Amino acid sequence: MFTAIALCVAVFLTTALLSDNLPSGPPDEGELPGMARTHDIELGVAVAVNPLVHDGEYRSVITEHYTSVTAENTMKWQYVQPQRHQFDWSGPDTVVGFAESHDLNVRGHTLLWHNQLPSWLAQGSWSQDELRQIMREHLRALLGRYKGRVSAWDIINEPFEDTSPHLRENLWYRVLGPDYIAEALSMAHEIDPEARLYINEFGIEGGGDKADALHTLVEDLLQRGVPLHGIGFQGHFVHGNVPEDLADHMRRFTDLGLEVSVTELDVRIPEPSREDALEEQADEYRRVVEACLDVPRCVNVTVWGVSDQHSWVPEWFPGYTDALPFDEDYGPKPALSGMTEALSRRPSQRRPHP
Known part of the structure; x- marks a missing residue:
């Protein structure tokens, strides 16, 4: 009799303890940042300047x-240096100033990319020395202005072709050759030796030829002593296609001594989005955050947009919607509870960040 009672009490207490650790709804104000810091990761979001200024x-x-922000567009080349030698700091200063006034860290995005280049640069005819000087001037201006204020930079963005393991023949590759990647990383490190420097890529989250090619590139860079500190897994997912083995693919790069981050997370749903799809999306957001928590050198999960009102998805992927944890009216969706559930688990023993 005593054994049966003791067993019932143990079951009751275990159930109570477990229920205490599971969120029953959206987190209370300020809860998520504290939970993320308990796990020693940043929980970030991409921000745009206009709503940041005008929308409370x-x-x-x-x-x-x-706990951190990434400038969605305003730090990209066409906005920062729309004309050669003419820099516009209004947008970047707004983002960095807002972050500093609210104790948020900043990820810089992005330095070298094939998109969103000003016409003077993209349509110019440059020698190697000329383009190398342009690259140095731009990095010195941007990284130098925010030295010590931006903790990590996406120095190289999407260096591989969209669906293949080959390096993209962008402006930098055509003029400077494949070693433009090493040159840019080395320049950036000279300008801000304390910043964490990243290669940021999509389509590598589930492994495959593209991920293998990036791994080979990274091994070569590290063997040559090129300053590279992290790999960004962008994480633009389609509902139903979030890989179960995301953590395993992250570990391939952390095993090389690098840190990793999920840099641009969203999970788009085909229209019309059903209630069961939103619940399944919550599980997908939970699994992405848990993957980061399972990898000791995963340091950041950043959601790519504040709300569905400000998502890039409907414009670029017609027929898809509801990609973010907040709806168009800033109401929390099940995805937010999914992230909360992941962060509610007991903190594991994570190696200190380098």
């Missing part, structure tokens, strides 16, 4: 739920 609800979602 937009700002509240950021400050109440995240």
Whole structure:
């Protein structure tokens, strides 16, 4: 009799303890940032300048739920240097100033990319020495201005072709050759030796030829002593296609001594989005955050947009919607509870960040 009672009590206590650790709804104000810091990771969000300045609800979602920000567009080349030698710091200063005033870290995005280049640069005819000087001037201006204020930079963005393991023949590759990657990383490190320097790529989250090619490139860079500190797994997913083995593919790069981050997370759903799809999306967001928690050198999960009102998805992927944890009216969706559930687990023993 005593054994049976003791067993019942043990079951009751275990159930109570487990229920205490599981979120029953959206997190309370300020809860998620504290949970992320307990796990020693950043929980970030991409931000745009106009709503950051003019929309109080937009700002509240950021400050109440995240610990870092990434400039969605305003630090890209066409906005920072629209004309040669003419820099526009209004947008980047707004993002960095907002972050500093709210104790948020900043990820810089992005330095060398094949898209969103100003016409003077993209349509110019450059010698190697000329383009190398342009690259150095731009990196010195941008990284130098925010030295010590931006903790990590996507120096190289999407260096591989969309669906193949071959390096993309962008402006930098055509003029400088494949070693433009090493040159840019080395320049950036000279300008800001404390910043964490990243290669940021999509389509590598589930492994495959493209991920293998990136791994080979990274091994070569590290063997040559090129300053590279992290790999960004962008994480633009289609509902139903979030890989179960994401953590394993992250570990391939952390095993080389690098850190990794999920840099641009969203999970787009085909229209019309059903309630069961939103619940399944919550599980997908949970699994992505848990993958980061399972990899000791995963240091950041950044969601690519504050709300569905500001998502890039409908414009670029017609027929898809509801990609983010907040709806168009800033209401929390099940995806937010999915992230909360992942962060609610007991903190594991994670190696200190380098």
